[in-house]
Amino acid sequence: MKKLISYFIKFPVAVNLVMALTLVMGFIAASKITSTFMPNAPQRFIYVDVVYPGSSAEEVEEGVILKIEEELKGLEGLDQITSYAQENVGKITLEMFKGTDMDEALTRVKNVVEGISSFPLDVESVVSKKHEDANFSFMFGITGDGVSLKSLKETARKVEKDLLAKKGISKIEISGYPNEEIAILLQEDALESYNMTFEEVAMAVQSANLEMTGGSIKDGEEEFFIRAKNKGYSSTEMDYIIIRQTDNGGVIRLKDVAKVVDQWEDAPARATLNGKRAVTVTINNTFSEDILATADILYEYIDEFNAENDVLHIDVIRDQSDLLGQRLDLLIDNGILGIILVLIVLSLFLNPRIAFWVAIGIPFSIFGMFILISFTSVTINMISLFALIVVLGILVDDAIVVAENIYQHYEKGKPAIQAAIDGTMEVLPAVISAVLTTIVAFSTFLFIDGTMGDFFKDMSWIVGLILFVSLIEGLIILPAHLAFSKAFKANGKAEANIVTKTVDKYLFKFRDNVYLPILEFTLKNKAITFSITIALFIFSVGMMAKKVVPATFFPSIxxxxxxxxxxxxxxxxxxxxxxxxxxxxxxxxxxxxxxxxxxxxxxxxxxxxxxxxxxxxxxxxxxxxxxxxxxxxxxxxxxxxxxxxxxxxxxxxxxxxxxxxSPFGDPVVVSLRGDDLEELAIVKKELKLRMEKMPELRNVKDNNPTGNREIHISLKDKAYQLGLTEQQVISQIRQGFFGYEIQRIQRGQDEVKVWVRYDMDNRSSFGDLEKMKIRMGNGVAYPFSEVANFTIEDGYSSINHIDFNREMKLTAQLKNPDDALPDILNKIKTELLPDLLKEHQTVEADFDGQKREQEKVGNSAAKVIPIVFILMFTIVVFTLRSFSQSFIVFALVPLSFIWVVLAHYLHGFAISLMSFMGIIALLGVMVNDALVLINAFNLNLKAKMSFDDALIEACLSRFRPILLTTVTTVAGMGPMVFETSLQARFLIPMVITISYGIAGATLITLIVLPVCIKMFNQIKVKIKKIKTGEEVNQEAVESAIKELAYDYEEA
Known part of the structure; x- marks a missing residue:
């Protein structure tokens, strides 16, 4: 490594070339990175959609859902399976574990579903698909005074076609209108007068309304295709279809027995925008599409459309790019202010020219990161920009330590080039370890599960890569620049201006007159210092326990x-x-x-x-x-x-x-599970009443609203005597009241269904049902009332499952989003649920929503954090070459919690998972200062200083760089700490955790760490004395002195 550093120092042209290439290539790479609202997260959902026309929720559940669920049990990679069944449709959602091969999982699901052969005959489709890798971006509405719904639909289709033709827009959905259909509406009187059945009408339409190829005829050199082109695509074209020939040679046409109409489905799908009938259009951006570029295309198109149309108008309803723009502007403003503050701090503490070369590391590292990040899936979003703000002050830490050490070597009278080489090599192990521990700490986010992990993976990449580039800059580029800087004069003294001299004067005065006496006092009174520190830690934990500083899962966004x-x-x-x-x-x-x-x-x-x-x-x-x-x-x-x-x-x-x-789900979600729907309904109803009385909650609702009342059919004895079956009766009722789909016609982009059913006048009352004629095979018809009875009973509008059990779910919002959610959930668990579950023992209760997300984060963190700690500990051990010193460094890490709690108390925030993420990030930064101080302590011991002198000198010599790294880090995040914007509110808990934590870590490093080093030394001396029976000096038990002995023996 020394040869590499020396090479670049002695060959400055190479350094300048590397810098120029990095800045140019970085700028090009940055311009090609796409912008998204939030980080792109690989989707882990597979859906099975069921269409079962005319069915009840129970029929969908029994006929389809249960059969599919049974076959999916034991599916590899399945995290959770949920489903719902309601009238006509059902849906199964499979959430897979992180890291699952989604294409392979989808293939397995398709094979399972397609292998089921026992679905009811009326099931129209069962389709398996995975969640598309796309994010919602825009929604706009098309309106027009006096414009028909059909015209709005046609306009929306044209708009869709126009936008899809533009690069950067590939996924569009249109809503706000029902499907079109052709309805053949029969009258019971007409059927009776012609002695005609539904089947006869249906068969006649199917046979006549067709388009079919009948082969070809070759006549000489020409070939003619034989085709029947008799398909009608509208109601008027179908009116003249012949249903039957009469005995006298006449014909009965469709219009004679039915009214054929083009209409919208009997569904309420309808949308309005500001009181006007509207069709809504939604644009979803794929992961490769830039939301800001899409916004430019869309708004240009809307402006042109509105200028060309007097009646029709497009209005944007939701625009994620606007929200992204607001947040990016906010973060960029804070980032620029942070950079300015960092530069001001550097210029105050360092010689302006040295400060300049240290500051050059910021753009170099950022542009270098852009080059590397272009090979990943990271986008420009509010989390990645937030990561830049977090790392602004941190990324110059290594450069400050290197520059300070080169400065000190130069002050000792060494030539500039030699000072650059020796100064860099002396702190090289500590600097590399400090950066690596920070990278390892931030890499935790890559392995955190759930939405939070998806959010912050970009932060791991940004921080890790930018620190890697800054390490290269600090060890290779910076020394080369300083070696030839005009900051160093030929007389061996560094050049300083009046500002730097003044700051240095007061800084060293503070160090010698304030810090040194405090340090000496604490080293003499170790027990008092340590006790006060532990007391403060216990006090901070008490503030959490007593809810002075509340805790919650996720901050509101x-x-x-x-x-x-x-x-x-x-x-x-x-x-x-x-x-x-x-x-x-x-x-x-x-x-x-x-x-x-x-x-x-x-x-x-x-x-x-x-x-x-x-x-x-x-x-x-x-x-x-x-x-x-x-x-x-x-x-x-x-x-x-x-x-x-x-x-x-x-x-x-x-x-x-x-x-x-909220990307994290509803704050309060209670999942009630059991097989008995009636028991579930009783518990749900009572629990809902209790939750509605809780003052902390609002919008308490459930996912099982009251179902339609159902008409249940039963046959009379006469029906059995006539040979009628329940299937025959209900089939005829279904044909008349629900309808009989006889054809599908492709009309442009629409697939139009052709239905046969009763006219509305014949299917709108109980009397219509009683008068309906049930026809026998021989043509004889009997009124429904003669062959069957009906009763009215309650039904279920939907039946939900979770993990193969029936489920009813209650959800609620918090009146105050900052309330402590764990306390509210605990109240529900301990006060509202116990007696209900004891009385209804077939029902079980669990929490979902944000609670489940918190458990995902907690469970994954419990697995990854010990590994991260081991890696960081290993790095520190290899650097310090001492288990005891490494143990001290990590033993002091929890003490930063004192300042984390204080920060949340002063700023009025609850400690949330965002704070937890900040603590993880803080781990790496905390270790840095400790490494720098202990490394200096070990070097002093090797220089034959006494233990106390080596420790005090290490604290004094590293006081300035430690303070400077702290101030620059806090300055970089300072603007965000005091940001009052609602947009940034959910990020602030992480910012204050890191900034206050680093400030507190500085006090721990400069005061508590030396005390712990001395306490451990005394313990080691006593142990050594017990083992050998001889008096041992303080220096002999330290690893640095032992290394000297090993080196002497080897020599």
Whole structure:
């Protein structure tokens, strides 16, 4: 290594070439890195979608879900399996473990599903697919005064085609309208008068409405294809299909017995934007697509579209690029301010020219990192930029130590080149170890499971690679520059300006007059110092235990949208739901006006309102787009609470919930599991009532709303006497009331189903059912009321499973997002659940949502952190060549918790998993200062100093670089510590953990570490005396002195 360092010092042209190439190539690499809202995380989900028209939730569960689940038991790599069954459809979601080969897992799932041959005949499709590697980016609505829904749909399709033709947009979804269908609506009177059945009509349409090739004829040199082209693609074309020929030679056409109409499916899929009928378009960016580039393309297209159309208009509803832009601007501003503060600190403590060459390491390291990061999947996002801010001050630590040591060697009278070589080599082991321990500490995030791990993997790459480049710069580039710097004069004294001289004067005055007396006092009173330190640690733990500083799982992430979901009882007519919708719309206007009056500039707080009908007309979702977080006067939680108060109770509503996006799941999720649906329903209902009374919670809802009431059919004795079966009766009822799909027609991009069913006038009341004719095989028909009875019973709208058990789930939001979630969950577990579970012993309860995410992080951390500690400990042992000194370094690490707790108390934050991530990052940085001090102590011992002199001299000589590395690190993150932006709030716990922790670690290193070194020395001396029976001096038991003895023996 010495030869390499000497080579570059003596060949400065190579150094300058490396720097120039790095900066140029780094700039090119940075320009090609894509931008995303959050880090790209490989998806670990596989879905099995089931379409079973005309089925109930129980039929989907029994006929499809249970069969698939049974075959999937024991699937390799499966973490959790959930499913739901509801009318007509079902879905199974498989979450795989991190690191699973998703293509291989999907193949296994497909093989299992396709191997099941016992699905009911009416199951339309069972499709297995994996979650696409794409992120939601934009949503916009297309509206137009007086424009029909069909025209809106056609416009949306054209917009989709236009945008897909542009580079950088590949995934678009359109919603806001039902599917189109052709309905053949029969009248019972017409069927009876012609003595006709559903099957006859269906068969006649299928036979006549077709397009088929019948071969070809070759006539000489020409070939003619034989084709029947009789397919009608619209209701008017089908009107004239012949159903039957009469005895007198006439014909009965379809229009004679039915009304054929082109219509939308009988589904409530409908969307509005600011009160106008709308079709919504969603753009999802793949991992290779740049969200900011997509934004430029999209807005340019929207501007052109709106300029060319007088009636139609496009409005953006949600724009993740705007949110990303706000957060990137915030982070960049803080990063620039951090760099300025670091440069100011360097210029105060170091000679300006030395400070300049140290500071040059910042852009060199950043651009070098961009070159290396271009070979990974890391993108420009708020986490990767946040990582840059975190590492700003850290990345010059090694350069400061090297520069300071070169400075000290030069002050001893060595030539500049020799000072550069000797100064670098002297601290080389400590610097390499310090950087490696920091890289190892940050690499922990690569192995953390769950969403948190997906979030912070980019931080591991950014910090690891930038520190690696900074290490190269600090050991090779920096010494070469300093060796020829004009900062060093020919007389052997470093050049200093008045500012540096003044700072040095007061710094050394503080060191000698304040720090030294404190150090000497603590070394003489080791027990007092150690006791005070331990007392402070216990006090900080007590602050946590007594909830003075609360703990939670995940901090809230501020967004720019609020979602309101209204759920009415299943079966509620859309007209009834509309009354609840009107109440919500009025409340939205009231809240907006109330907050608008308090807003600077009198701006609307709620900018856009997108309403979407879901389910069967009983569910409505409002997506509210808010004024940007940096402009509005309140948080999303404030807006949600005001809306909740303004809306109040909606008559007949099952639930009304308010939510904003959280990647970590709902804070409170209680999963009730068992096989008996009735028992589950009883426990769910009672627990829901209890949770609604908790003052900390709002929006308590469940995933099993009341189902439609069901009409259950049973046959009378007469039916059996006539030879009718239940299947024959229910099949005819299904044909009339649900419908009989007879064809599918491709009409442009749409696959249009052709249905035969009763006209609405014949299927809208109980009387229609009783009057319906049940037809025998011989053509004789009997009214339903003569052959069957019906009863009305409650049904289930959906049946949910988790890990092969039936499940009912309760979710809730916190009124105050900063409340201590663990305490709330513990209250539910210890106060609300025990008597319910004791009374209903077939039911089990567990927590999901954020609790499950926290367990994922905790379980994975419990596996990886011991390995990280062992690696870091090994690095330190190899550097210090002493187990006892290495043990001291790591034994002091927990003491940083004192300052972590203090930081959260002063800034009013709960300790969360973000704080935990900060503590992990802090580990590596803490070890650095300790290594520098102990390395100097060992060198002093080897220079034949006494133990006490070596220790005190090490503390004094390393006081300046340790203080400087601390100040630069804190300065780099300082702007973020005091950032008041709502956008940055969820990152601040990690920032204050690192910055306060490093500041505290400096005190530990400069005061507590020397005390521990001396205490351990005294212990080793006593042990040695006990073993040998001889008096032993303090120096003889230290590893550095033992090394000298080994070297002497070898010589």
């Amino acid at each position: 501020e967004g720019d949208d609020v979602t309101i979901t209204l759920v009415m009882p299943n079966g509620t007519q859309q007209e009834v739901t509309e009354q609840g919708v009107l109440q919500i719309e009025n409340a939205i206007d009231i809240v907006n006006e109330e907050m608008k009056s308090e807003q600077e500039g009198n701006k609307d707080i709620i900018k856009k309102v997108n309403m979407v009908y879901m389910g069967s007309g009983h569910q409505v979702q409002f997506n509210l787009t808010l004024l940007g977080a940096e402009e509005r006067s309140g948080s999303t939680a404030d807006v949600s609470n005001l809306l909740s108060e303004a809306i109040g109770k909606i008559p007949g509503a099952e639930s009304i919930s308010f939510a904003s996006f």
